[in-house]
Amino acid sequence: xxxxxxxxxxxxxxxxxxxxxxxxxxxxxxxxxxxxxxxxxxxxxxxxxxxxxxxxxxxxxxxxxxxxxxxxxxxxxxxxxxxxxxxxxxxxxxxxxxxxxxxxxxxxxxxxxxxxxxxxxxxxxxxxxxxxxxxxxxxxxxxxxxxxxxxxxxxxxxxxxxxxxxxxxxxxxxxxxxxxxxxxxx
Numbered sequence: 001x002x003x004x005x006x007x008x009x010x011x012x013x014x015x016x017x018x019x020x021x022x023x024x025x026x027x028x029x030x031x032x033x034x035x036x037x038x039x040x041x042x043x044x045x046x047x048x049x050x051x052x053x054x055x056x057x058x059x060x061x062x063x064x065x066x067x068x069x070x071x072x073x074x075x076x077x078x079x080x081x082x083x084x085x086x087x088x089x090x091x092x093x094x095x096x097x098x099x100x101x102x103x104x105x106x107x108x109x110x111x112x113x114x115x116x117x118x119x120x121x122x123x124x125x126x127x128x129x130x131x132x133x134x135x136x137x138x139x140x141x142x143x144x145x146x147x148x149x150x151x152x153x154x155x156x157x158x159x160x161x162x163x164x165x166x167x168x169x170x171x172x173x174x175x176x177x178x179x180x181x182x183x184x185x186x
Contacts, residue, residue, distance in 0.1 A: 003067050007117055009109045009180065014064035014078065019054045021074055026050035028097030037135045038095055066110045078110045080118055089126040090118060111145050112178050119173040120181040128170040132157055139167060147171045
């Protein structure tokens with residue numbers, strides 16, 4: 001499939017989300033390894049609800065497919081939600097749906113690309129992420145990119161007999177310097 005390349009990195013590029021991958025994304029959304037980390041495990045995602053959700057994503061924020069440069073296959077979604085242009089902040093959400101692409105560095109690069117878009121295109125100054133304390137991969141990626149932990153909601157999520165904290169992390173525009181967009185201006 002041909003995707004619209006919005007922001008291109010070395011390992012991946014970001015392409016605007018549409019409903020062309022409804023079936024694939026519905027499968028990802030129902031994958032226990034994905035939905036438990038996004039907090040959506042109790043959501044009942046059908047093909048129809050997934051299609052509606054994909055079609056509304058860019059009306060409420062900025063959503064992109066993460067596309068692997070090596071084979072032009074979409075492997076996940078990254079987005080800015082709850083965008084507040086007055087206070088110049090947003091919340092970032094990401095998941096890699098294809099398990100073979102996890103731990104490959106693509107999630108890290110995709111995070112840098114969307115932060116570049118957030119800070120250098122739509123002029124935000126603060127991007128926050130909300131994750132869970134058991135999601136070590138997400139926390140590691142965020143720290144690697146420059147996010148700092150700003151707080152926790154203790155015992156905020158319960159799976160079986162296990163209680164986990166919700167972890168809040170953020171990054172400021174002044175803390176981000178890995179810009180592809182600014183390099184393109186030179």
